[in-house]
Amino acid sequence: MSDKPGNKADAWLEDESTVSRAYRELQNTEPPAHVSDHILAEARRAAASQDSTVIRVQHWRKWTMPAALAATVVFAVPLVVRVFTSVPTDFETPTVTMTDMKTEAEVEVGEKLDTNAGERSTRAVMPADELLKSLNAPQQATLQPDAAGAPVARESFSADEPAVKAASGLAAPQAQSVEETLAGDDEYAATPPARIEQSELRDSRSETANRENADDDYAATPQARSDQSELRDSGSETANWEDADEAKLYAVESTAEIVQQEPPGRPEPVAAEGFRVNRSRSALTSTLAQARADREQDTTTKSSRLSSFRTDPDQILETIAKLHEQGYVLTARRKLGSFLTQYPDYELPDDYPMQASDAIFGSSSAIDTQEIVPEAETWLRDIAQMAQRGEIDQARIQLAEFFQIYPDYPLPVEFPLTRDDAAPIER
């Protein structure tokens, strides 16, 4: 055999050919007949049963797709229903958080009312005074931050303080109207920055509405002021509610801003949308920013204080009691409800001005739902009983709150008070 590859292949083919020729002599061996018969019989038997098998398979396959679809629906529908029904439960958490924040803010205000009475009169009057002076002075185009920083700090502001009212130049009924507007929404924790912003927003809006061709500056402040007074004196429940809603929106943001020490770059408040932002507003914003910067210096102390508030129900109850004493009865009742929700096992002190039965439980955002607001007839009956017991002032406050919730509700003929008795409310 040759060693060359080509010769190797040729030799192999030649060998194969030789061997194959020889092998053909052995190829006549066949399987025995009985084996073939057995195999062919088996094949015929299988072919005979072929038709029924095919029909059975086709019949089964015909139901494959419908069965798969039915199974998919049966398993998918309950799953989808379960997913969608579990979503609302997951979204209840933020509401509770906002309530906690608001409670902390009010507790902080109450705490400051007690502890920093001397300091707050100085610190609180200055930003409000500065703001309102700028409103009164046409030459003062913008609000400049106070030389001392003029912190418009929430903790140093007390709206019901006489000094503030006097400095603001507002008549008592007007101030009350503002207070009522702000306090009208029980869920609105009227923080001082929010109030200042609201005043400023009101000025902006009145200026925008009445002085379309006027300069952006506060040189037109007298007219704006008159517009402001008109707004405040309007007594329109609708206007009050709209303002309260706006203030509420910004108050919540302000509260969150202070409590959380939000970093710079925060978007403008929602309530400012639609209003013209003028130089005064910019000045006021800078003033607020300065105040915020001052507060940030005291971040550690504030954070620890807020932390202690979160865990000190006594101080929360004290704040709620103050709200109750100041006439914010409905607010106090709802705060008490929130408090009892947070501390369900806490027993109110015996000398506490409210009872657990006075608490109103419910969603903080549903101001107009029947879950929170008492029914009109029940509420009026309570007010009538209050007036019959001689608690006239308290009955008038309650009546004013009643008309905020039910502005068009007719008083019964035998009701001891009239609609005029509902306002003004002494805070």
Added chain:
Amino acid sequence: MLPLMPSKLNDQDLMLHYRDGDALAFEELYGRHKGPVYRYLLRQCGNPANAEEIFQEVWIKVIRGRDKYRPLAKFSTWLYQIAHNCFIDFVRRQDRNALNAASNTEPDELLTETGNPERVAALSQTGQKLAGAIAALPQEQREAFLLRVEGGFGLEEIASITDTGRETVKSRLRYATRKLRETLEDNCHE
């Protein structure tokens, strides 16, 4: 199923007809492949009784597997794959020693066991020598050679049936052919 002319159809079509219930198609198919498959098994195991047993098993598997048959390859390839697997299973079932004893059977004895003494008598001396040489081949070389001469398969198909590489099959065939040719040459010289 319409009447068919089996002889005009290839193996794949016949199997498809049988899959659809045509028994005549299977008879045609069986007639074409019964001899080669039987001889392949007989030369492999060396015992007619065992070859018949494996042979029946192969065709029963073809009958029962007709629903799964897809004409992706030649029918003969599929058929010999079944035969190869059945033989492997048989080898595993049987005692190794018994198989080796069968492999070492003398050519005359082997041919006698085919059950056809007349055929044995009619075989030439060369044929008897060749039958003995085939039986003496290693099992892998013998299988490759038998697939080549009985099934007419190429290297790729043999590699596919035996699940080995093409070059391995080529090598086995070369060794087997050389040994068989040497046997034939020796017989001629004698």
